[in-house]
Amino acid sequence: MSQSTIVFTGGGTAGHVVVNLALIPEFINEGYEVHYIGSYEGIERELVEGIDGVTYHGIATGKLRRYMSLENMKDPFRILKGVMQARNIIKKLKPKIVFSKGGFVSVPVIMASRMAGVPSIIHESDYTPGLANKIATNFAKYILTTFPETNEHLPHKKAINIGAIVRDELFDGDLTRAEQFTGFTKDKPTLLVMGGSAGAKSINEAVREALPDLLAKYQIIHLCGKGKLDESVKQTGYIQFEYVTDELKDLLALSDVVASRSGSNSIFEFLALKKPMLLIPLSRQVSRGDQILNAESFKKRSYAQVLEDEEVTSESFVKSVNELYNNRDQYKQNMETYQPLKTKDDVIKLIKKTMK
Structure with missing residues (x-):
């Protein structure tokens, strides 16, 4: 299992899932065992769970709010629980790599991958990185960006401008x-x-x-x-x-x-x-x-x-x-000058190159 397993994560909105949906079929077709770690009831579960060849794992998650809320006091405990759940899943699966599209559910997974000694890659779609990816970047090997300007907001050694990933x-x-x-x-x-x-x-x-x-x-x-x-x-x-x-x-x-x-x-x-x-x-x-x-x-x-x-x-x-x-x-x-297909191939090559 350890030679052919890959874990994907990301969720909270459809935008934090669609890039994974573009990559997952490629790895299934190449014979990888594919697992997905997301929240118990988020949209990622709805979008991913029905895909043949993917095993879905739900974990506890907190929401990284930018505003005052009593729920903010509970979230650290939810995130900590999610980290421990994700760590147990990753230690059991022994994946070669974790790939994240972001969203609050991805933070405990990326933290857990670091604890388990499994490299991780994050993809950031937006012009500026979201809060979840800003936190998770501290524990990841690379963060891939869509807009070249995004690299200015990230650690130089980790940021790679690679472009958008579009579903075939x-x-x-x-x-x-x-x-x-x-x-x-x-x-x-x-x-x-x-x-x-x-x-x-x-x-x-x-x-x-x-x-x-x-x-x-x-x-x-x-x-x-x-x-x-x-x-x-x-x-x-x-x-x-x-x-x-x-x-x-x-x-x-x-x-x-x-x-x-x-x-x-x-x-x-x-x-x-x-x-x-x-x-x-x-x-x-x-x-x-x-x-x-x-x-x-x-x-x-x-x-x-x-x-x-x-x-x-x-x-x-x-x-x-x-x-x-x-x-x-x-x-x-x-x-007319935009060429979308090369980016996905580059991301797949980098994922394979980074595998433990």
Whole structure:
């Protein structure tokens, strides 16, 4: 087992899982025994547990909050329990390496890997490292970055700018499957709206209020977030889902333009697929500002149009979508130089090279 086992970790949001989902099939296909350590009930369990060839292990986790809360007093004990649970799992499995995508669940796993003498690699997608990865970096061998500027915030000897990791399956989207799934056709352009796995209240409200104007020109696929469906809104040409997994590649194939939050994993997937994008980053009032920096970077490189969350109304949303669609050919042309596949191969090579 020790010669062929690899452990993945990361969770809390879908963004802290999707990179692992891109890498896991490669190692399964090469005969590795693959294990995943995550929280008991997080979204990572939902996304990973059903994958053939992966064994999932749940551990206790704390949440690394940047705000005052009584729960902050309990979290050190949860994290300590998670460290001990992860350490026992790692000592039993004897993996060659641990690979982390980040999120609060990854901190005890990376700490435990260091205690067990197993090297670990972290991947940071955002422009600036999150709190969990900042802590975990102290115990990891390397931290891989998507944006070159991120290296300025990390230890020089550990930081490697390697780029975005994009799932191969996204390139296999099928128009026929998408049309069957949605009931849409190519007679009208399709707008895909994504507010993240937790949903986005401002985007959801703007889209639904703007439906009369939007539906005059577009078909709309609305991924509104868990528990955010509005069953009272039913119109021809508009379809809503809480969240999709396997169907996403097909929906992207059908989509002409995308409106989305600006989590790094998603926007690099849109870039790889040459999808013109309207980015609506989370505001600094409810985040550390990483999505704002991600969006600014893409806007600077003329990959995306940006609408600030505080400026989202039904009118501004319609105006921005129309501008994006009218300029879609220019955005696609700007994206042509981006080559997404080499990064994943480089990451796999580094993982193998770092194995104990």
